[in-house]
Amino acid sequence: MAEVRARVELNVGQHSNIPAEIISFSGLKDGQEHVALVFNRADEQQVPLIRMHSECLTGDVFHSSRCDCGEQLNECIETMHQQGGILLYLRQEGRGIGLYNKIDAYVLQSQGMNTYEANNHLGFEDDLRDFSDAVLMLQALGLEHVKLMTNNPRKLKALRSAGITVDEVIGTQAHVKAGVSGNEHYLKTKIQHGAHMLDIKKISKAE
Numbered sequence: 001m002a003e004v005r006a007r008v009e010l011n012v013g014q015h016s017n018i019p020a021e022i023i024s025f026s027g028l029k030d031g032q033e034h035v036a037l038v039f040n041r042a043d044e045q046q047v048p049l050i051r052m053h054s055e056c057l058t059g060d061v062f063h064s065s066r067c068d069c070g071e072q073l074n075e076c077i078e079t080m081h082q083q084g085g086i087l088l089y090l091r092q093e094g095r096g097i098g099l100y101n102k103i104d105a106y107v108l109q110s111q112g113m114n115t116y117e118a119n120n121h122l123g124f125e126d127d128l129r130d131f132s133d134a135v136l137m138l139q140a141l142g143l144e145h146v147k148l149m150t151n152n153p154r155k156l157k158a159l160r161s162a163g164i165t166v167d168e169v170i171g172t173q174a175h176v177k178a179g180v181s182g183n184e185h186y187l188k189t190k191i192q193h194g195a196h197m198l199d200i201k202k203i204s205k206a207e
């Protein structure tokens with residue numbers, strides 16, 4: 001259930017002092033401290049925009065060029081500041097393998113493996129993320145109908161199979177970054193291997 005709600009103000013991108021409410025939960029299954037952030041929810045009757053964001057320390061905090069997590073997070077917060085929405089911040093780093101394993105995977109990626117091959121080489125499945133706690137959080141917030149902001153069909157499936165009605169799916173942009181360890185190959189692999197619904201032409205154009 002939803003436990004404590006506190007007000008916070010966020011500074012993201014061009015925006016300062018974005019008002020939000022941060023919520024803690026009890027009764028979650030995996031023992032992690034997942035939180036929800038609620039933005040601009042004046043009309044509680046409206047079907048809310050939802051995003052399930054899995055923690056990525058290197059992307060969210062340090063804006064590493066290896067992935068697009070931090071840019072997706074910022075885009076989501078800016079959109080929700082305008083339109084209202086609820087961000088579920090899920091503490092499942094590195095698609096669920098953890099930070100140190102993700103660093104091991106980066107070494108393998110530098111040797112030519114893609115993000116999925118590297119995880120497989122370390123003995124992990126493609127994607128260990130589990131969205132059942134996200135479902136519990138939505139239920140605790142009384143949300144049975146949502147609009148989902150994602151490019152990832154697994155997230156859509158996870159919600160629908162748990163009985164949450166997804167009225168609409170809204171894609172996020174492609175955030176392409178150059179550099180020696182740039183994320184173009186990572187983004188293309190997410191499309192080709194992970195069936196992410198990103199526009200591959202936009203990525204190629206930016207090369």
Ligand SMILES: [Zn+2]
Nearest residue numbers: 056059067069
């Ligand atoms: Zn990331």
